[in-house]
Amino acid sequence: MARLKAFQSVVQQNADIADSVLVYIEEAHPSDGWMSTDAPYQIPQHRCLEDRLHAARLMRTEVPGCQVVVDSMENTSNAAYGAFFDRLYILHEGRIVYQGGRGPEGYRISELKDWLDQYRESVGTASRTLEV
Numbered sequence: 693m694a695r696l697k698a699f700q701s702v703v704q705q706n707a708d709i710a711d712s713v714l715v716y717i718e719e720a721h722p723s724d725g726w727m728s729t730d731a732p733y734q735i736p737q738h739r740c741l742e743d744r745l746h747a748a749r750l751m752r753t754e755v756p757g758c759q760v761v762v763d764s765m766e767n768t769s770n771a772a773y774g775a776f777f778d779r780l781y782i783l784h785e786g787r788i789v790y791q792g793g794r795g796p797e798g799y800r801i802s803e804l805k806d807w808l809d810q811y812r813e814s815v816g817t818a819s820r821t822l823e824v
Contacts, residue, residue, distance in 0.1 A: 695778075696754050698801040703758045706808045709815075710782075712758040716748040717770040741765055780804050 703712040723734040738744040744762050752760040763769040770776050778799055780792035790807045792800055 695796075695799060695801065699804075700755050700758070702801060702805050702808065703755060705805075706812070707757055709812055710808060712755075714751065714755055714758050714760045715763055715769050715773075715775070716744065716751055716760060717763045717775055718744075718767055719747060738765070782807060 699714075703710075706712075719735050719737060723736050733747075733750055735747045735750070736743070738747065741762070741764075744765065748760050748762045752758075773779060773781065774794065776794070778795035780790070780799065780801070780803075781788055782790035782804070790804065792798060792803060
């Protein structure tokens with residue numbers, strides 16, 4: 693939950709230069725599987741797209757100002773971006789310009805924030821062409 697709050701802070705601080713998108717993938721710690729003891733919600737493994745959509749709606753309440761989209765049940769986004777369990781990316785003009793490490797160990801909000809701070813300094817606040 694602390695990582696989510698840190699992400700939310702970066703989203704809010706950079707809303708003038710970056711559009712943020714959270715892609716909800718398969719549940720890392722389902723309540724009917726490898727459950728985490730500190731999970732804020734009890735979410736069972738998704739059996740259909742409606743299950744995944746329901747879980748994503750919970751996520752949307754945690755990150756206001758950030759668009760939340762849902763991966764397919766075939767996990768195509770997860771596979772394409774190597775996101776399992778979580779991963780940070782920055783896209784600029786359709787290209788990946790920042791790829792964070794695989795979470796949870798490689799998930800570094802500080803790196804994301806530093807990249808955005810450098811971008812802000814280099815272009816000012818006139819352009820909104822980034823996706824985080």
